[in-house]
Amino acid sequence: MDFQPVVRAPEAFQQSLTAEEIGKVCRRAFGDAAAPVSAVELGTGMYNNVYRVTLASRARPVILRVAPEEGRQFRSERHLMRNEYASQPWLAVIAPLMPQLLAADWSHEVIGRDWMIQTHLDGIPGPEHLGTYPRTAWPRFFRQMGAIARSVHDVCGPHFGPVNGPGHSMWSEAVVASLEEIAADLDRVGLDAADLRKVAAVAAHDSAVLDEVTEPRLLTGDLWTVNALMAPAAPEPTITGVLDFDRTWFGDPAADWTIRMATAKADERTAFWESYGPLGRSPAAAWRARVYEARHLGAIRLERHRLAKADAVRESYGAMAGVLSGLA
Numbered sequence: 262m263d264f265q266p267v268v269r270a271p272e273a274f275q276q277s278l279t280a281e282e283i284g285k286v287c288r289r290a291f292g293d294a295a296a297p298v299s300a301v302e303l304g305t306g307m308y309n310n311v312y313r314v315t316l317a318s319r320a321r322p323v324i325l326r327v328a329p330e331e332g333r334q335f336r337s338e339r340h341l342m343r344n345e346y347a348s349q350p351w352l353a354v355i356a357p358l359m360p361q362l363l364a365a366d367w368s369h370e371v372i373g374r375d376w377m378i379q380t381h382l383d384g385i386p387g388p389e390h391l392g393t394y395p396r397t398a399w400p401r402f403f404r405q406m407g408a409i410a411r412s413v414h415d416v417c418g419p420h421f422g423p424v425n426g427p428g429h430s431m432w433s434e435a436v437v438a439s440l441e442e443i444a445a446d447l448d449r450v451g452l453d454a455a456d457l458r459k460v461a462a463v464a465a466h467d468s469a470v471l472d473e474v475t476e477p478r479l480l481t482g483d484l485w486t487v488n489a490l491m492a493p494a495a496p497e498p499t500i501t502g503v504l505d506f507d508r509t510w511f512g513d514p515a516a517d518w519t520i521r522m523a524t525a526k527a528d529e530r531t532a533f534w535e536s537y538g539p540l541g542r543s544p545a546a547a548w549r550a551r552v553y554e555a556r557h558l559g560a561i562r563l564e565r566h567r568l569a570k571a572d573a574v575r576e577s578y579g580a581m582a583g584v585l586s587g588l589a
Contacts, residue, residue: 263299274567275310277302278327282372286325287316289371290364290378294318300325305386305487307564308507309342313381321381323363328375335446335563337439340425342375343367345507347425351479354412358503382502384490391486394498400532402498403523406489407537409503410519416479418511424479432477432512433468436552437461443559450566452574456581460555463588470545471513471552480517482508515540516553548588555584 264280278286280300287295296317303311312325328334328342346365360379367375391402420428421435429435440461447454464471483505490502514520520540523533540546562577 262297265299265301267302267304274329274333275306275308276330277310278312278372283312283314283325285371286327286366286376286378287314289366291316291318307568308338314378324360324379324381326377326379327372330374335449337442337446337560337563340375341507342377344423344425344509345505346377348479348506348509351416351418351424351509352413352506354416355409355503358409358500359506360502360504382490382504383493384501385493387486387489387491387500390491390493391498396529398497399529400535402486402489402491402500403530403532404536405498405500406485406519407523407533407535409500410481410484410514410517410523410533411537413481413484414478414514414517418477418479421477421510421512423510428511431468431472432474433464433471435510435512436471436516436556437465437468440464440556440559443556443563446563447559447566450563452562452566453578454559456578456585457555457559459585460552460559460581460588464552467548470548473545474513474549477511478514480510480512480514481506481519482510482517484517484519485522513549513553515546515550516556518557521554521557551584551587555581555588558584 262280262284264283266277269275269277283300284297287297298315298317300312300314303313305311306326308329310327313322314325315322326342334340346362349362352359360382363378363380365377391399418424420430421432422429422438429438440457444454444457444461447457484503488504489500490504492499492501523530523537558577558581562574565573565577
């Protein structure tokens with residue numbers, strides 16, 4: 262088998278599979294006769310290892326995604342792949358844009374890690390292709406993104422919190438639990454989490470404001486340009502696929518990463534709101550948005566540490582201080 266892994270340091274968070282391990286996974290998924298012809302590790306995955314695998318028995322390649330070993334996973338990111346698996350029925354509204362699940366295995370009998378195999382979607386990643394169009398055409402892309410987010414956020418769930426649980430009956434409970442889990446993860450890697458714990462304390466004290474949100478809506482968790490595939494030769498920017506829904510949860514749509522990114526700049530992305538609809542502008546909504554921003558910043562701090570971006574980790578403290586002053 263022709264195998265092209267990403268070369269990483271032994272201490273790196275992501276650890277590549279061997280060619281032999283990929284062969285074992287394919288045989289588990291498709292039978293003893295399944296023979297990988299080639300496997301290319303894609304460097305776009307920032308959490309899971311991702312491989313494009315060509316099999317002798319299939320006309321099209323498949324995508325193999327492999328979760329980190331259990332001991333490497335943080336509390337706030339534990340079993341994300343299982344969360345994505347549980348999310349599939351809830352994401353039926355955008356199923357035509359998503360890869361189909363072909364196999365999944367949580368048993369750890371083959372390689373000691375969770376893994377799933379999905380169909381390969383055609384298209385070019387948004388960050389690579391959007392810039393090939395004139396900026397005057399970009400609003401069309403963001404209008405499509407708004408429509409996708411709106412359709413997901415219109416889905417009501419059975420509880421607050423991650424789709425795969427643990428579930429909470431109140432939105433404030435889910436938010437505070439998430440903040441505390443991220444803080445515990447920051448402690449684990451030796452980073453100061455005092456500012457995030459202050460946010461958690463404020464959120465718990467003023468839980469009634471969070472609990473004005475009474476309907477658990479489905480949140481994409483991580484959807485933005487990096488998770489969108491585009492048609493390579495369309496005359497206008499056209500989204501043909503969306504990927505990586507492992508961070509889905511049920512809650513306030515305003516807490517979604519997609520909303521955070523759509524509000525980040527007043528540029529072409531303002532077209533997002535033409536299809537999505539307006540956000541709430543009440544004082545309570547503005548207060549909740551600050552709590553959500555603190556949660557995003559805590560998760561970003563953890564990710565920057567995982568990617569060994571020390572300067573970016575330090576920058577997160579100033580940003581969090583600004584959020585805290587707005588909550589006071």
